Amino acid sequence: MGNTLRLKPGSHRILEGAPWAYRGELYHSNLAPGSVVALEEPNGRFVGRGFFNPASLIAFRLLSRDIHENIDAAWFRKQLAEAAAMRRELLPDREAYRVVNSEADQIPGLIVDKYGPIIVIEILSLGLKPFTSAIIESLVEIYRPEGIYERGDVAVRSKEGLPREDRLVYGKLESPLAITENGVVFTIDVAGGQKTGHFLDQFNNRQRIGELSAGKVVFDAFCHTGAFALTCARFGANHVVGIDIDSEAIARAKDNAEQNGLDTRVDFTVANAFDWLRKESDRGPQYDLGILDPPAFTKSKDTVAGALRGYKEINLRGIKLIRPGGLLVTSSCSYHVSEMQFIEVIRDAAKDAKRSVRILEIRGQGIDHPIAPGLPESRYLKCLVCYVS
Numbered sequence: 001m002g003n004t005l006r007l008k009p010g011s012h013r014i015l016e017g018a019p020w021a022y023r024g025e026l027y028h029s030n031l032a033p034g035s036v037v038a039l040e041e042p043n044g045r046f047v048g049r050g051f052f053n054p055a056s057l058i059a060f061r062l063l064s065r066d067i068h069e070n071i072d073a074a075w076f077r078k079q080l081a082e083a084a085a086m087r088r089e090l091l092p093d094r095e096a097y098r099v100v101n102s103e104a105d106q107i108p109g110l111i112v113d114k115y116g117p118i119i120v121i122e123i124l125s126l127g128l129k130p131f132t133s134a135i136i137e138s139l140v141e142i143y144r145p146e147g148i149y150e151r152g153d154v155a156v157r158s159k160e161g162l163p164r165e166d167r168l169v170y171g172k173l174e175s176p177l178a179i180t181e182n183g184v185v186f187t188i189d190v191a192g193g194q195k196t197g198h199f200l201d202q203f204n205n206r207q208r209i210g211e212l213s214a215g216k217v218v219f220d221a222f223c224h225t226g227a228f229a230l231t232c233a234r235f236g237a238n239h240v241v242g243i244d245i246d247s248e249a250i251a252r253a254k255d256n257a258e259q260n261g262l263d264t265r266v267d268f269t270v271a272n273a274f275d276w277l278r279k280e281s282d283r284g285p286q287y288d289l290g291i292l293d294p295p296a297f298t299k300s301k302d303t304v305a306g307a308l309r310g311y312k313e314i315n316l317r318g319i320k321l322i323r324p325g326g327l328l329v330t331s332s333c334s335y336h337v338s339e340m341q342f343i344e345v346i347r348d349a350a351k352d353a354k355r356s357v358r359i360l361e362i363r364g365q366g367i368d369h370p371i372a373p374g375l376p377e378s379r380y381l382k383c384l385v386c387y388v389s
Contacts (some may be wrong), residue, residue, distance in 0.1 A: 017374025051127025226253030333381035
């Protein structure tokens, strides 16, 4: 039978289109961790080929459902070329975007972000290790970058059996470096910033909120390096206040404001956003537009209840801060919190704030962060534009 895994009897998401199977769904196997294996149904029917890692809760990650397709260096080159070609066609004027979005681009565990001349990669699956050289060579061939930097100091790599280390894997590193987004120049720290240096998934939402901000007084809670705040200022907001607990992020935000000539209309403050929202909301409505873009409040199903309480708290305070006729833009990047749950949070927050709220737009991640139809978790970003009466 060779490198073959078999599903236990029962219902399985992978048979309905999901790209993975959990350890408990599989018969035990002595196959090598990180190896490419074939997965079969209990009756022996072929399901697909993918990575096997018994150390991970997600023990099988699907690569292909084609029984005739071999998983080798040429396969990875083909997948990377397809992912890059799609972005180049759809985003011809963008200099910073996601090139590969893991399962949604059929390369589970691989994240590739492009920031002008620098490529940043994250390898989060043990099965990718033997193909790393082919991946790097393909990216060099496609983009001719100045450098490729691997961000590898993340906890999930330990669970996969990979070392936690950041390293330059090609060329030279330029960090920080400047990119232009929606007419604003941002300095991005690809080596030391959060994630791969910038939150690319909110690009289109920043543009849209910028368009809505002209002439308004704005607050941006959990502002990080000021992407939403500075976009609003660039699009004509009268005044913007940005709040984040990370002093280094705020320092970067202030530098970004200064280099764009926006520092007279934007004030950045180092503060706990929860505390700031609580204190400011006690003073009543003061803003025409509010932005809530916090980090994920939960990364597991076990802590969803606490996350929902956190989302309700910040949205309750945010609603109280908006003048009648103003807008609250609120996001969740917690994929364990569904869109419906997030909408219910806004309903409950509005009720407790004794304000009327209408959802005008339901937005999500940009097209460089595609969604796998069989994996609801890949639609992780929810962004609601709310009218507050």
